[in-house]
Amino acid sequence: MKGLILAAGRGTRLRPLTHTRPKPVIRVAGRPILHYAVDNLLEAGIEEIGVVVSPETEKDIREALSGYRVRYVLQEEPQGLAHAVAVAQEFLGESPFVLYLGDNLFQKGIRRFLQAFQEGVSAVIALVRVENPRQFGVAVLEGERIVRLLEKPKEPPSDLAVAGVYVFTPEVFPVIQNLKPSARGEYEITDAIQGLIDQGKRVVGVEVEGWWKDTGRPADLLDANRLLLEELPSRLEGEVEASQLTGRVVVERGARVVGSTVIGPAFIGKGAVVEGAYIGPFTSLGPGVRVVRSEVEYSILEDHAVLEDVALRLQESILGVGAEVKSRNGLPRAHRLILGDLSQVELA
Numbered sequence: 001m002k003g004l005i006l007a008a009g010r011g012t013r014l015r016p017l018t019h020t021r022p023k024p025v026i027r028v029a030g031r032p033i034l035h036y037a038v039d040n041l042l043e044a045g046i047e048e049i050g051v052v053v054s055p056e057t058e059k060d061i062r063e064a065l066s067g068y069r070v071r072y073v074l075q076e077e078p079q080g081l082a083h084a085v086a087v088a089q090e091f092l093g094e095s096p097f098v099l100y101l102g103d104n105l106f107q108k109g110i111r112r113f114l115q116a117f118q119e120g121v122s123a124v125i126a127l128v129r130v131e132n133p134r135q136f137g138v139a140v141l142e143g144e145r146i147v148r149l150l151e152k153p154k155e156p157p158s159d160l161a162v163a164g165v166y167v168f169t170p171e172v173f174p175v176i177q178n179l180k181p182s183a184r185g186e187y188e189i190t191d192a193i194q195g196l197i198d199q200g201k202r203v204v205g206v207e208v209e210g211w212w213k214d215t216g217r218p219a220d221l222l223d224a225n226r227l228l229l230e231e232l233p234s235r236l237e238g239e240v241e242a243s244q245l246t247g248r249v250v251v252e253r254g255a256r257v258v259g260s261t262v263i264g265p266a267f268i269g270k271g272a273v274v275e276g277a278y279i280g281p282f283t284s285l286g287p288g289v290r291v292v293r294s295e296v297e298y299s300i301l302e303d304h305a306v307l308e309d310v311a312l313r314l315q316e317s318i319l320g321v322g323a324e325v326k327s328r329n330g331l332p333r334a335h336r337l338i339l340g341d342l343s344q345v346e347l348a
């Protein structure tokens with residue numbers, strides 16, 4: 001069994017964060033989203049792992065995965081999930097494989113889907129009941145067998161969404177070769193699976209256990225961060241001085257917390273500085289972040305972001321790499337903003 005993680009997407013719904021970096025390298029609970037995917041595959045005993053990247057995402061993805069042994073496969077053009085699988089055919093060879101969308105998070109890992117994959121099954125699809133099936137692939141089940149699959153239907157026939165893990169045999173390759181582009185101009189994996197079903201192949205659906213998150217939008221990132229922090233054990237490796245830490249808090253090596261109050265669950269990354277500050281629940285600070293004389297909760301501050309002397313508490317916020325929010329002294333009393341394309345600011 002091999003693993004194939006897709007990490008070539010543009011992540012348009014997460015702009016501006018994804019203007020400069022691909023979605024799977026954004027950190028939730030201190031680690032790039034992609035790490036959770038690789039760990040879940042390894043934990044399920046899959047050691048031969050390929051990662052599909054695009055010319056735009058390759059550099060960042062390689063950097064984020066530098067500690068792992070994986071193979072990279074380049075998808076030159078973003079032509080859909082099924083196209084990404086076709087591009088990886090040489091790597092996958094004759095082996096069955098797990099297809100794992102690099103922006104998906106599964107609390108309980110993926111063993112369950114592999115267990116359902118036995119003799120005579122052509123594909124296993126992870127399914128999850130959702131309130132908004134229009135945003136996903138949607139399955140119709142007869143028993144455990146999937147009889148119909150539709151990509152983002154206007155009128156969903158069920159509330160069973162396709163979550164981002166699939167197990168396939170190489171039988172899927174000839175089906176992909178014969179696919180036609182969908183209305184949005186992509187080769188859809190959903191159409192490939194429907195193709196298998198139409199050939200009378202056995203495709204089974206298995207419901208996800210525990211929580212599942214597709215980190216497509218900013219609110220999903222914050223929620224994923226919350227869910228992961230809920231499970232993170234305390235770890236104090238950095239320096240803590242004249243501060244009060246309550247609940248589960250991680251302070252990584254080289255980080256300094258001085259004269260501050262931290263209420264967990266919270267994550268303070270390597271080399272971060274927290275001074276005269278309040279860090280509230282469900283907050284993750286990336287490496288090198290500075291929070292000085294300011295308050296923040298339910299937020300993600302990515303690497304080297306700065307929050308300094310800001311009077312009002314920051315909440316439900318995501319600051320990208322190197323983003324700075326500071327107070328302005330002197331006159332005129334005004335906001336001064338330098339925001340990249342599609343940035344979002346809500347002022348109280």
Ligand code: G1P
Pocket residue numbers: 081101104135136137138151152161162163164190214216
């Ligand atoms: C993709 C799939 C969709 C699936 C979803 C899960 O959509 O096309 O069938 O439900 O991932 O995350 P995307 O999020 O790429 O639009």
